[in-house]
Structures are given as structure tokens and as C-alpha cells.
Amino acid sequence: MKNCAVLFLLLTGILAACSDDNDPDNNHGLQLVFEDNTYQLTGVAKEEGGRMLVNYPRWSDIYKYAVVVTQGRTGKTPYPNEDMQQWQHGLSGLDKWVCVQSVYFDDAGDLWILDPAAPRLQTIQGNGAKLVKMDKTSNTVARTYSFMDILADTSYVNDVRIDVARQYAYLTESKGGGIIVVNLANGQMRRVLQAHYSTISDPAYKFVIDGRELMKNGRPAKFNSDGIALTPNGDWLYYKPLSDDKLYRIKTEYLRDWNMNDADLGSRVEDLGHFTTTDGMIFDKKGNLYLGDLQRYRLVKLDSTLKMTTIVQDDRLIWPDSYSIADGYLYVSCSQIQKQPEYNNGVDKRTSPYTVYKVKI
Template sequence: MNRNFSAVLLFLMLSGILACKHEPFPGGDHHQKLELVFKDSAYQLTGVAKQQGGLLLVNYPRWSDKYKNAVVSVQDTIHSTPYPDQVFNSWQPGTDGRNKWVCVQSVYVDDNNTIWVLDPAAPFLKTIQGQGAKLVKMLGNRKMPMEIFDLNAVLPDTAYANDVRIDVRRQFAYLTESKGGGIIVIDLATHKMRRVLAGHYSVISDPAFKFIIDGRELMKDGKPAKFNSDGIALTPDGKWLYYKPLSDDKLYRIETQYLRDWNLSGNALERHVQDLGHFSTTDGMIFDRSGNLYMGDLQHYRLLKITPSLSMHIIVQDPRLIWPDSYSIAGGYLYVSCSQIQKQPEYNNGIDRRTSPYTVYRIRID
């Protein structure tokens, strides 16, 4: 056999092997059905949280003048009530925001079935208002919160706290900050907190990545839209915190023992960040009890599952998954909210491209 031909054949074989190894979406059932659990034709929602055998909560950030409530408890597919009551949802610009919802970005239910509400308190994604940046621990239908964690001391006025995960065993909270990029660590027992990894490459969207969605690069004010650290997930044992910038496909993790070590300097902490490689553009993400990581694929209207061995599978692909945003797992179902962010006027030269309601779906995963 000709030596040159053999070399080419070997190259092609190796290329095929490598291509197969890096094939991003092996297997998976693309035809699992989404079940609609809530829709809102008027107001843009972002977050969803489902208690085991209890409440289904949805939140609405104050991103436009078309706004009613920050957090609601869902009654059926079209009806909801303000959570925990109307008073908490009655904040007005220019007033104190420490004891009311100002601009809630996410809701979360921890392993003890406790509800948490994250309020970055930055209407229109601008600056923190009324000293209202806070993480709030709730308990079901109680009219008052159990505990409020004031974030103002650890965040600049321009910050936007985005998502939260709670380690109930060690009593720590981990939050992403999506404007400047960074992780907020809170000792829930003492209220001590700090912001870490600020500006580190793992919390900053890759400037070279082109965020193509609906056939075009997502743009804002004539520039590529960039979203920094957003999605965050805690492994079932609390050992690892996974996180990523939104507008690229990289995924990172760090052992939480280092985040909880207040004596580690910024540089020392950065050395423990692990780059897991390329996966997808996702907003939120969440682990199940078996250690599978669920996330979205904003560019292709898909939900994905990443196994503990980092093998990635499509679990559903559906045109109704218009910017799958936040996730919650309860009763064997994965709940996902669809916020349609790419259809907002600021990403479409002032034109509202939304043609269907904002929605929450669920899909059986057990």
C-alpha cells in the first residue's frame, strides 16, 4: 500500500474516532413530551421552584414597565396568587426595598423543602434600589420570611445576583453574579459572606464565542450580547459547585471546601477551578439525586442531561422551549420555565418578537 495513502487513511480513521468521542449529543429520547403546567400571556417570568408535595412558585423580574407581581404561587395553568402576599409584592420605586420584593430573579427549593427567594433588587437590570439586594429564606405559606441575608455589603450597586443553590448539610449558600461575573458565598449560620472569582475567566463569557440563536448572533445596542456567570448547580453530596457564563458553551466547577475556606486568597482559590470543556449555552442548570446535571441548549431549543461521566444526551427537543431559563426537580419531574429572552425588544431593534405565552413545563425524568 502506498505510504502516503496509508497516512491519509490513518488520519481519517483517527479523525473519525475523535469526532465520535467528541460527538456532543449521543443517545437520548428526543420525543419525550413536555407537559404545560403554567402560562402567562402578559408578564415575563424567569424562575420556577417546586416543593415536594407543595407549592409551585414562579417569579417575574422587574425588567419593563409591564409588571405586576414579583413572586406568585401557581394555582393551575392560568391562575396564581401573590407570594407570600400582596404586601410583599407592593414595592414602589424610591421606597425601602429591604422587606419587599424589588426585582426578583430566581426562586429555589432546597433539600429540606425550604423556599428561597433571590432578589437582586436592580429593576431594568440597572442599579440596586432601596438597599433591597437580598437572599430570603421562607417557609411555605408564612406571611413573613424566616430569615433575610442582606447582600448590599458584598455587592457593588451595579451588580445583579442571578441564581442560588443551598447546601443544607453544611449551611452554606452559593450565588452567581451575572454582570461583573463572580460567585457569592454565604455562611448561613453566621451571615458572613464574600464575593469570589470576580473577573476570573470562568465567570466571564468568552468574547470570541458567537451566540447564534434563531439564525443570527444575539445583539444589544449594536454589540454582541454577553451574559456572565449565571447557571449554577450543586452536586447531591455538596462537594462540587458547577457554574458557567451564559453566552458561551464552557462549563466549570470547583470543590466547595475551597469556597468555604475564608483564609484562601483570590489567587489561591482560582487555582482550584476546573475547566470541564465545551457543552452548551444554558441559562440555569440543576443536579438530580443521581448526579445527573440537567441544562438547556438555548441555541437549539433542547433540554440536555450530562451524566456523572460527562456524557451529554438530549432528553427533549421542542420548539416550545423558547429560552429554557430555570429548573426545579420534584416528584420525578424536571420543571423548566421559558422566558423568551431572545425575543425581548432590546435584542430585536426595539421590536417585541414574542408570539406565544411565557410558560412553565415539566417532563418526567424518573
């Protein structure tokens, strides 16, 4: 009888393993939670125990909503309402979504929406470059931080992290390269490390993906400071250019010191070495840093010693873009940027939906 029980357990385990292998949503632990076969998404934000939002930048004529709350795998409701989505060329972008790049829930559960307001990645329209904090009870705008006084009209603010305890925001600017620091209490802000080597993609690095160097208009495609992550205690800001594999960090106490100029700050930057080409990145509460690997279709983790391990490698991770952590899962959006027509001599290479996955961490 004992041998029969052991055999039953072994057979049950084998059947379960086979079932997992045959279920595409359990392949390597990667679970599909949202897909859109029409509109290109970039950002994802998952509320602890609650809503998931995704955003869609205005990068082409194939466009409808900037920010939505998802319902199931394909359902979506414009957030916070239809009216905020109705920007048109020539109108003010101060109270509308113009070209939203990122959505983010901070540690207090507050939702932030980052709008670089540069359709087609060109120039800022309607004076609309802004960071918006939403009121989580009424789903109305709580406060808007405009970047128009510190940015050139060719800038593109890309991603944001919030230090709730100190009331500071840190953002990357991905065109010219640089970090934006915002005192959320008084609204004071500045752009630092502009064109510093840590915010500029290494020109010598060959960004090879899908077997060829990514090109645009006959030249290697270069993306500057993009991914950004704040340690759980808020003491360090990690960041990197997208199209090379270097990772950098700086103590946030220096960024918050308005008496330190760019030369002072540049001397405080720490070069952590070579890791992966990633778009976004995020820390968990234990101090592990999660990044993508655009070239190898995988997600990786760096522990506190900077040891890198692969979490999941899967062909469905087509340009893992933005990250959110909630409910014990890492959520990742896949924007398929390398398949856009401008990187393929005008040919749209996409053959599958834009997606959001989650993986247990």
C-alpha cells in the same frame, strides 16, 4: 384467539402513540403546566408534592407581581401576600420584593427567594439586594441576607443553590461575573472569582440563536456567570457563563475556606470543556446534571462521566431559563429573552405565552 389478542395489543399501542402525537402536552414528553400571556417570568420552584411558585423580574413596565403561587395553568396568587409586592421607586427594598430573579426549594423543603433588586437590569434600588429564607409554616420571612456590603450597585445576583447539611449558600453574579458564598449560620459572606475567566463569558464565542448573533445596542450580547448547580453531596459547585458553552466546577471546601484568596481559588477551578449555552442548571439526586441549550431549543443531561444526551428537543423551549426537580419531573421555565425588544431593535418578537413545562426524568 391468541393472534386476535396480539393484534388487539398492537392496535392499542398504535392508537395510543397517535393520541400522544396529537396531544400538544405530550409532544416529546414535554407537558405544559403553567402559562402567562402578559408578564415575563424567569424562575420556577416546585415543592415536592406541593406548591409551584414562579417569579417575575421587574424588567419592563409590563409588570404586576414579583412572586406567585400558581393555580392550574393560568391562576396565580401573590406570595406571600400583596404587601410584599408593593415596592415603588424611592422606598426601601429591605422588606419588599424589588426585582426578583429566582425562587428555589432546597433539599429540606425550605423556600428561598433571590432579589437582585435591580429593575430593568440597571442599578440596585432601595438597598434591596438580598436572599430571603421563608418560613414554610407561616409563609413569613424567616431570615434575610443582604448583599449590600459586598456588591457594587451595578451588580445583579442571579441564581442560588443551598447546601442544607453545611448551611452554606452559593450564588452567581451575572453582570461583573463572580460567585457569592454565604455562611447561613452566622451571615458571613464574600464574593470570589470576580472577573475570573470561568465567570466571564468568552468574548470570542458567537452566541448565535434563531440564525443570528444576539445583539444589544449594536454589540454582541454577553451574559456572565449565571447557571449554578450543587452536587447531591455538596462537594462540588458547577457553574458557567450564559453566553458561551464552557462548563466549570470547583470544590466547595475551597469556597468555604476564608483563608483562600482569589488567586488560590482560581487555581482550583476545573475547566470541564464545551457543552451548551444554558441559563440555569440543576443536579438530580443521582448526580445527573440537567442543562438547557438555548441555541437548539433542547434540554440535555450530563451523567457522571460528562456524557451528554438530549432529553427533549422542542420549538416550545424558547429560552429555557430556570429549573426545579420534584415528583419525578424536571420543571423548566421559558422566559423568551431573545425575543425581548432590546435584542431586536426595539421590536417585541414574542408571539406565544411565557411558560413552565415539566418532563419526566
